[in-house]
Amino acid sequence: MATKYRFIGKATPRKDALEIVQGKAQFIDDVKRPGMLCGKVLRSPYPHAGILKIDTTKAEALPGVRAVLTYKNVPDWKGGVPRHVKVLDNKVRFVGDGVALVAADTEEQANKALEQIEVVYEELPAVYDVEEAIQPDAPQLYEEFPRNLVPTNVKVFGPKTLSNVVMGDVDKGFKEADFIGEGTYAYENVANPLPLEPPGVIAEWQGPDQLTVWSATQSASWHRFIMVSKMGFPDIRAISTHCGGSFGSKNYSAQPLFYAAALSKVTGKPVKVMYTKEEQFGAFVLRLGSRFRGKVGIKKDGTVTAVSGEWFVDTGAFSDMAQAQVAVGCGEAQLMLRCANWDLQTKLVLTNRSASGVVRGFGGQELESAFHPILSIAMEQANLDPVEFFKKNYVKPGDGYYWREGNWWVCRGKDYSKAVVEGAKAFKWKDKWKGWLVPTAVDGSKRVGVGVGVHGNADVGEDDSEAYVRLNPDGTAVIHACVSESGMGQRSSLCKMAAEVLQIPLERVDMTPPDTLINPFDFGLVGSRGTYAVGSAVIAAAEDARRKILEVASSVLHAPPEELETTDGKVYVKTKPDSPVPWSRITGIMQTCTGFGRFTPDYSVPNFLILFVQVEVDIETGKVVLQHVVAATDAGQVIDPPSLEGQIYGSFGSAGTDTAIFEESVTDRKNGHLLNMNMIDYKWRTFSDLPEFRNVILETGIPSHRFKAVGVGEIATSPGPSAVLMAASNAVGKRLCEYPLTPEKILKALGKIKGA
C-alpha cells in the first residue's frame, strides 16, 4: 500500500488558485512595458508565391507607425531544422505566411499600415498531399530540399537520433505470422491544439546583444536556449507569464518572437506581437499530418512478429520540431508493440499549409492513429480481444527499445497489466465487447460500440532539470526552478514535494517566477516529465538543503547530523523532540541555507494510459456521440489528485480524442485557405456534450523516484482517436478508417450517400 504522506497525494488548493479565480493571474496580454509598441504581421493571401515587388512607403508615412520591415531589411535569423526558415522571405509558402511587419503606437495604426503595404505576387502552384509533394515534378517549397523532403538524419537528439526503427529480420517475422494486417491509412486532419489564450511575445532589447522576452509558455527556458541557437547572439532572458493553455504549442513561439524582436531592434522600444485567434488558427501550430503504408504480422496468440512500412510525415510549410517528433514517434511505437522485427522507415515532407509544430502526443499520437487501422485488421482476422492484445504487447520490465536519441534502453518501469485489468473492469469491457464489427447494443437507428487504445512515453525522464532550494531563517523555503504554469498545476506540486521533504507547511514553500535570469536550467514541462524529472531535481535540492542545515545544526545542538530531525522550520535531536531550535537560531538571521539538485535523463521508465470509449452512432444521420470514457493508468503515487484528474480529462481537448469525431483544420485545396479559422466553424465539445468520464488511477510505486511517482499528463490525448475509430466501426459493423468521423463519412461508408 502507498505510504502515508503529510502533503503528497492530498488535494490541496493550487498555490495560484486565488490569483486565478480573482482574475489577478497575469497572462501575456496583461503585461505592458513602458513605451511599448504594437507589432502586426501582413500575411500572404496565396499558398505559394514569389514576392515580385513590395512597397512600404505609404505605410511608413502614416501617423504612429515606427517601423515597417520586409524580407529586405529583417535581421538574418533563421529557424527550422535544418535552418531554413527566415524571419521573412521573398517567397511565401502558405496562406498566412508572413510578408511584412509593422510596429506602431497603437493597434489601430498598425492595422491601417498593413493595409497600405503594396505587394505584387507571382503565384506559384501549390501542393497539399504528402505523396504528391515528393514527386519530381511537384512544386518545390525550398531550393535546398529537392522533392520537398526534409532530412531526418539531423542531430536533434545527438548523433544517433532515431529516424527509423530497424531491427531483427522482418521477412522471417512475416513468415512466422498467422495473420497480416496491411494497407495505407492516414491521420491527416491536422487539428489545432488551440489553447484558449492566443500566443504572444513581448521583446525588449537592453543592448545590442541583450534581449528580454516575455511570453506565455509551457517551458520558459525554450525561448532562451532554443532561440539563441536560431538568432546567434549571446543571451536572451526569457520570462514566462501564466500561460493560458499550451498543449505543446506554446513551448516556444519562434515566429512571434522573431517578429517582436526584429521590430523592437529597429525601433529601440519594447514591442508586443499578440496573435489574433485567426492567426492562431491559420499561422501558428498544427498537428503533424501522418500517413502510414505498411503491414503488421501477428500470431494466433497475439504475438507480434513483424512491423514494416513507410511513415509519411507532413510538416506543412516548414519543419522546426518534426524530426524530434519522428524520433519520439518511432520510440513510442516500440513501447506499444513488443516485437523483435522492425523495418519502419520515415519521410518528412513539406506542403503548402501552415506549419506543424509541437503538439501534445508529439509524433506518437500521429503515428499510432495512422497505424491503428492496420493493427485492427490483423486483430480482427485473428479474432483477438484488443484489450488482451494491448495487455500482452505493451512494453514490460526487462524489454528493450530504441529511444529518441538512438540508444537501446531496457525498461525498468512496471508491468501495466494491472491497470489494463482494472480499467477494463471499470468500463465493463467484458460485457460490452461483442467481437470485431459487432455492436454492443442496437436501438433503432442507434448503434453502440466500444473501442480501446493505449499509449505510453519514455520521455517522463527526458532531458535535464536543475533546482535550488533555499531555506530562510524564518522557516520558509523557496524553490528556484524555471517552471511555468500552463495548467498542469506543476508549480504547486513541486512545492508539495519540497514541503514533504522539509516537513514544513505548504504555505511556507514558495517558488521563483519562471525567468531564465534567476533560475538554473530546466528543460520544461514536456513529455510528462514534470513529476519524475523536474520533481527529482527539486526533491534532490530540498534533500541537499535539509542535509546542510542539519550539518550546521549539529554544532549548535551538539549532536551528529544523523541524530537530528527538522519539522516545521525547527531542528531537534530525535530523542528530544520537545526542545526544538528554530532555523533562525541555526543559521542566524542573516544567512540562508541553499541546496542544489539535478536530474539527468533516464529513458527507462515509460508511463502508460489505456483509454476505453463507448460511442453511439446514428446510422440514419451519421452522428457519432461519445458516451462513456474510462481512462486507466498507474501513476506510482498521485501527487495532487485534482491536477492529475484534470490532465486525464484533457484527453478530448487539445486535438485529442475528438480529432476522431469532429476536430479538423479544413483547407480549401483550390486556394489553400483554411475554411474554419474561428471558434464557431472549428468544432469543439461543449459543457452540454460531456461524456461520462471515469479515471482509474493505480499507485504501484516505482523505486527510482523518492515518492515513487511517474507523470502521465501528456499522453491522455493519444490513445483516443484510434479507440474511437474502433468503437464506431464496431457500432456500425463496418470498418471506418478516416479521421474525423463526420456524419458525411459515416453515411458514405454505409453507402447511404455517394462519395465525392
Add this chain to the structure above:
Amino acid sequence: MSYVKEKATITLTVNGETHELEVGPGPSQVAPWHTLAQTLRETLGLTGTKIGCDHGGCGSCTVLVDGKAILSCITLSVECDGKSVTTIEGLGSPPGRAPDPIQQAFIDHTAFQCGFCTPGIIMASKALLEKTPSPHESEVKDALSGHFCRCISHYHVVRAVMAAAKKGS
C-alpha cells in the same frame, strides 16, 4: 469643417465605481468602435476579463451588464452608457479581496487548469446562481455551454458550481 459639438461622454459603472469616459479616438478615450472588453482592459486596466477569441465564440470575456452575462468582446462600450458592469475583479466582499463563495468553490475543487477561461466561467456561473440558486446539473451545463475550456476543467467546474449552489441554498 464641423460645428462645435458638445463633448460626448459615456458613463459606465464598473464594480460599483462610476467612470465618466470621453468618446473619441484618443488614447484615454472610448472610440465608438471600442468593445467593452477593450475598454475594461485597456482604458480601465481591468485585465481580469480575458479575450480568448475576440469574435464571440469562446465565452472567456463574459462580464455582467446589469446582472446579465454578456460577451464583452462583441458589445460596444458606447452601448453600455449608463449601465452597471460587474467584472471578475468586482466579485467578493470586499471586492477583489475575500473571495465570493463561487470563487471559493472554484478554489476548493481546483475547477481550472490554466485558468484562462476561469473568469468568464465564474461570471456566467454567478449570473446563473443569482437567477437559479439551486440549479440542476444540466442547467449548469447549459449555462456554460458557450464557454470553451481547452484544458477540460468542465468536470471540476460542474462540481464547483453545484457545491456553491448547495452552500448558498
